[in-house]
Amino acid sequence: MKNLGTLTWLIGGRAKGGRLRLVGTAAGLAVGTMLLLLVFAAYQGMTDRAARADVYTHLGYAGLPSQGGEDTSPELGATEFLTMATSFGGGYDRFQDQRITRVDVAAAASSAATLPGLDALPEPGEYLASPALAELISKHPEDQLGARYGSMAGLIGDAGLMGPDTLLIVIGHDPHAIAQTAGVITVDAANLTGSPYQNFSYMIIALIGGLAVLFPVVILISIVTKLDQAARSDRFRTLGLVGATPMRIATISAFETAAVGIIGTFAGVVLYWLSLPVVAQLRIGESRFFVSDLTLSLGGIVAAAVLIILSTTLTAHFSALRAQRGIRSTARDIPEKRPSLWRLTPLTLGLGLLAVTATASLFYGQTPENERSGIAALLIQLISVTLIPSFLFTAFGLVLAGPLLLSWTARLSVRRAKSPEGVLALNRLMRRPSATFRTVSGLVLALFVVTVFAVALTTDQTEQTQNQAAATSHHHVPFDAFMAEVSPSLAYDSSLWNETESTAAIAAAQHLTQTASEVSGVTGAFVIFNSSPSFDDNRYLLRTADARALGLDVPNGAEFVSVSSDYFYYSPTSQSPPPVTVKAAEGLAPLGVPMFVVVTTDGTSGTQERVRTTLSLSPFSSAITHGSPPQTLNEGMQNNGSLSWAQQYKGLANIGIVIAALISVVSLAVSILAGVIERRRALALLRLTGMPATKLRRMITLEAAVPFATTFLLCIVTGAFTAWAIITGLNPRRTVTWPEPGYYLAVVFCLLAAILAVLATFRTVGRSTALTETRFE
Known part of the structure; x- marks a missing residue:
């Protein structure tokens, strides 16, 4: 073991640039480990705090x-x-x-x-x-x-x-x-126990979201490991030429990777601990995190660290072993087998499952939950569970199908290539489609994940837009007017109506209007009565003078008018409510009961809160007895969005978009560097034979641009379809629309950052193609 360590250090650490390479690899693993632990911590934190809140909210x-x-x-x-x-x-x-x-x-x-x-x-x-x-x-x-x-x-x-x-x-x-x-x-x-999810559907969303953020992190770790392997490839091939066995070389590679992995993973754990106070300040939904919510158990951290070290070590071992079975030369590129059609299987399977799931949900999910049979409810849950493997197959299938699509694109394009750099780049894409597509795999997966998040988030935006349109499409009580119920027990149980209760309710309404009128800034307080005990005509009664003060166009001569109930209430399920009508009424119905009072104010924040406090303190207020505190119509509309747990996942999804975009750029830069380092001798020979540096840079740019362009549109379309299928599979009554402008900015950012990542590698290209690289040729 001592001799193995010494040999590994001589080959790796004492080589030219070896120490810098080891430090860079360890740093990359540290960042990857930190992000991986933070993803697990965020999932844990979301579920833990949701369970605590659920105890009180339900x-x-x-x-x-x-x-x-x-x-x-x-x-x-x-x-x-x-x-x-x-x-x-x-x-x-x-x-x-x-x-x-x-x-x-x-x-x-x-x-x-x-x-x-x-x-x-x-x-x-x-x-x-x-x-x-x-x-x-x-x-x-x-x-x-x-x-x-x-x-x-x-x-x-x-x-x-x-x-x-x-x-x-x-x-x-x-x-x-x-x-x-x-x-x-x-x-x-x-x-008392709390549930970490509002319902089964939100559990599926949380799992899919966690996996979506996890994918780019895993790819980053694998690409960093690939960079280390590329830097050692020439030395290992040289060892093979002087007699070292493939197993010996693979053992040296694994030993070095394990040593670097231990250091990098330990540093990543330290970075994770140090970043917790900062990450806890992120506001998701209604609150930031407690640091304790993001603190993983010691056993979980050790398990994740061991998994990272083992996976990188085994990957290095088998990669080195596989490389030694090829051509033992330090200047030639090892060709790959032509990708076969089976690579399309996971993607086809994933998209097919998504389509079947969404279709089944549209067919079975329209029935309200309280009307579903036991078999139907079980079927709906099975449909929801199917979304997880469908998503995994689709995401994995995109990366797996990429080399095949790239190979087809390169073969069709190489015949039309006219420039030397174009011919060289497309020929390499044909000979090594898997290796070249791996360069942009992180960017491809990130674009898919960002699209899924962005399109899925529009379901909440679409619902709020439709609700707002429904609320503003016809006449309403002033949006800043307060409405407070008078007697919920009478309002919801007409069997309790009698003369005594009616008299008491009228006294309660008078007390509410009187106390509200005494608040500074109140411009009016009005009593709204029921139209009939059965309330079958969906209308309310109010005094004509009160209706006129509210801005209604009322007929003359009547003491009371009848007004459509839609004037007072916001119904999110009524997308096309009938127009508000005002009719003359003969008077209060027998046993007429005040249903609620309407209080108008000057609109200032202080006045509104004083009115809310006054109405809440009234012994006749429903703030306690029915769970409906005094609120304005506008606040009632906002409640439909603020009470949605989708808002919490929206914040988390936006963070996921940022993480995926940033990791994709870093992955692209590291992958290009790995490719340049792995082929530095071949590139140097091109320079030696007279190829200008500018053409060499164009070649490298094409090798990164063509694989991404091949799957760019596919990623967007697949991501949008996946988002629609997930939302529809969970709730067929929801829909999606075009993403917000932030999505397009994120895509543009990825493209610009990808260009900068390619430009940043040009300096490495210059160093790697210097004459010193070919001094022994």
Whole structure:
């Protein structure tokens, strides 16, 4: 072993430029290792923090309806507590353009119940807030935010937060006071768990996204290893000429690669640790990361490091062994076998599976989830799972099919080549299509990944654009007007309607309008009534004077008018709502009940938040009892986008686009360098025979440009089709459209950076083709 180490050092480290080569290879492996660990860490961090947030945002799914009856106290176990309807499906509040997750709880005095990040549940009239929300409360006047919740009793720990920017509040209530509230449920804290994914579809998206970002990193590591092998190829061939056996040479190559791999991988682990505080500052979705979320376990880091070292070492060993079976010359290029048609199999299989999956989803997935049979639901899940191997086959198939397509392109083009550099470049592409296509494989895969990400992201953009168009296509209540429900129990259960309840609801509405009118900056407060107990005509009633103040064109002579419900509500499912109509009404329906109040303001932020606080504090407000805090129509529209988990993956996808683009450029530069170093003696002989340096540079440029141009359009089309198939396979009601301008800028950036990468190698070409390289010829 000692002799092997000495021989390896003499051949590698003591050779001309050997130390610089070893340092460069180790640095490349360090960067690759760091990126690989960060990809795994990002996936871990996304799932961990999503699981923590899910405990609070879907707390109601873990509970059962409260069994308390009138004049009875709720019977709660040691770890049980009551939670309000706001927590069912995700209770929330708003402050300006920020969304606050709100959880209302009530437990017995002796309760041991708790939630993640809490030592104990808050007492009635108290609340616990996340650090970010506590800071927000302290920075603004009490009547705009803090007064809504009571007195602060402490902070929520990191174990209960998605990230350091999370706005979360847990408010304590008296269980006897809220036991009879509609929608109250009993939750056992001992059984609370959070899901890392909103549903099965988002799990598939996360896995595909992680694999898409992982591919370019793996290619970078393999290309860096290839650069090291290219630099040693001449020395190893010389060893073979003087009698060294192929196995001996392969062992030396593996030993050197292992030594460099250990150093580079260790440095990569150190870089990973050092980069965590910086990477944690990236904001994905609603918050940045905690550093602990991105910290992999020691066992995981060791396993990844060992895998990298073993893979690079074995690759070096078998590559050196395979090279020694060819022509043992230091000046000749070893030809490759002509690529066969089987290389198209993975790509064809991947595209075929994507097409079948999308078609099956369009056929079976149109049925609403609650109406699907067990077999249909299982089939939909199988369709979604099929997307993962389909994506893998397609991505792998592009790289595998590239040499075959390149070989065809070169054979068709070489007959029309007129310049010497064109003939030489195309002939090399014909003789070694796999080696030359490997140069641009990172760029090809990156273009595919970037296209998939960019096109898939348009599904959220398309949905928001359609919703905005639907909302603005007809007359609405002012977009900055507040709407607060008066009595949710009456609004959603007409069996409760009676004269007593109607009278109480009218008193509640009067109280809401009166308290709202007293807020400075309020320009009007109006009561909206039901048109009939069954609400079968989708219309509301309001006083004529109120309708006129809201800007409606009303008929004269009537005390009340009837207005289409679309005037007050934004329906994302109604793409072509009927026009708003206003009709004279004879008066309130029997047992007429106020449904909600509309409050108009001067539009300033301070006024809006004071109105929200005032309405929330009203004993008749639905902010607690139904989980619908007072909000404007415009805020209700925005909620459809802000509540989407797709927004979180959108941020991650944008980072993936940047990573893939940057890695592709580095991979291209390293691959070209490897090719130049591997052929430096042949290139030097061309210079020796009189070939100008400019023509040599053109030849190298063509060798990089032709393989990329061969698959450029294929990558874009395949990427767009893959994105459509994935989105359709997961939800056939979604669609995609043309990517945003940022995608085209990313493609242009890749092209420009690729040109700069080629230009950067020209200096190496000059050094490698110097006369000293051929002094013994």
